[in-house]
Amino acid sequence: MFEGKNIVITGGSSGLGLAIAKELVVRGAAVALIARNREKLEAAKAEIEKVGGKAYIYSSDVSNIEAITGTFPKIVAEIGAPDILINSAGILREGYFDKLSVETFREVIETNYFGVLNSIKAALPFIIKNRGRIVNIASVGGMMGVFGYTSYCSSKFALVGLTESLRYEVKPLGVKVHLVCPSEFDSPMTEHLNDTRTPENKAQTLTIPRYDIDAMVRDTIKGIEKGKFIIVPGLLCRLTVFGARHFPAITRMVSDFKIRRVFVNRHLL
Numbered sequence: 001m002f003e004g005k006n007i008v009i010t011g012g013s014s015g016l017g018l019a020i021a022k023e024l025v026v027r028g029a030a031v032a033l034i035a036r037n038r039e040k041l042e043a044a045k046a047e048i049e050k051v052g053g054k055a056y057i058y059s060s061d062v063s064n065i066e067a068i069t070g071t072f073p074k075i076v077a078e079i080g081a082p083d084i085l086i087n088s089a090g091i092l093r094e095g096y097f098d099k100l101s102v103e104t105f106r107e108v109i110e111t112n113y114f115g116v117l118n119s120i121k122a123a124l125p126f127i128i129k130n131r132g133r134i135v136n137i138a139s140v141g142g143m144m145g146v147f148g149y150t151s152y153c154s155s156k157f158a159l160v161g162l163t164e165s166l167r168y169e170v171k172p173l174g175v176k177v178h179l180v181c182p183s184e185f186d187s188p189m190t191e192h193l194n195d196t197r198t199p200e201n202k203a204q205t206l207t208i209p210r211y212d213i214d215a216m217v218r219d220t221i222k223g224i225e226k227g228k229f230i231i232v233p234g235l236l237c238r239l240t241v242f243g244a245r246h247f248p249a250i251t252r253m254v255s256d257f258k259i260r261r262v263f264v265n266r267h268l269l
């Protein structure tokens, strides 16, 4: 399915984007990686060469529409028109609502929502021509509210809305859309999270233990191959999302209980 395909991955220099890229080159795809930091891109390219693949790298900021629109013609010239766009670029800012500035909210929305929107705008004419695919990496945090993730969940809920609606518009044009909703997994994004996160966030989020990144890659690729629209990697995560979508009151009750326990413990100490 991926053999001979041109695949563009935003956020491809790190974490899930890079791990997916490594798996796809092994399956015969040509990958173009987009991220801002050139050194990280060079290191990612070297990692991909180690598994016998070739990566084309582009330093660009997905939150800047001019920058990202200017990047796609370069990709097309070097590897050809993309068949698949994987939007993995994202940032996380955790903290109590009253400690997060409005600028932080804007930064998160600009990256996690407009970054995906901008990339789709730039890639869509090519994806339509190739009757290709768009894969948006959202989060469980796009399906349910999470303590400490007011900025992050806002951006991911918006991304879920964009993805659900866009699916209807591009399906008649032969374009498949996938919405990936992982829970927490090992990556540079979460590496130091435990040093700074609020205890309430930890208690609620780690109801689902942190996943290994390889399991995320495996389930994401399997979901794309099966043509699934919503892909939730990991069994426990799937059960949580099922609960959040079909029994939201119970989900809120369980979360309230976990958060209340942290609150009570803090006040007893």
Ligand SMILES: NC(=O)c1ccc[n+]([C@@H]2O[C@H](COP(=O)([O-])OP(=O)(O)OC[C@H]3O[C@@H](n4cnc5c(N)ncnc54)[C@H](OP(=O)(O)O)[C@@H]3O)[C@@H](O)[C@H]2O)c1
Pocket: 010, 011, 012, 013, 014, 015, 016, 017, 034, 035, 036, 037, 038, 040, 060, 061, 062, 063, 087, 088, 089, 090, 091, 111, 115, 137, 138, 139, 140, 181, 182, 183, 184, 185, 186, 187, 188, 189, 190
């Ligand atoms: N890790 C988790 O537990 C988890 C759970 C659920 C969902 N997710 C989602 O999965 C996706 C990947 O997360 P990850 O853990 O792999 O993160 P990561 O390791 O921190 O990688 C993020 C990538 O995005 C790039 N990026 C960030 N801002 C960018 C911008 N403005 N323009 C272009 N590239 C940008 C980064 O490179 P530069 O900084 O060099 O630009 C990097 O390549 C994200 O969308 C995240 O929200 C993660």
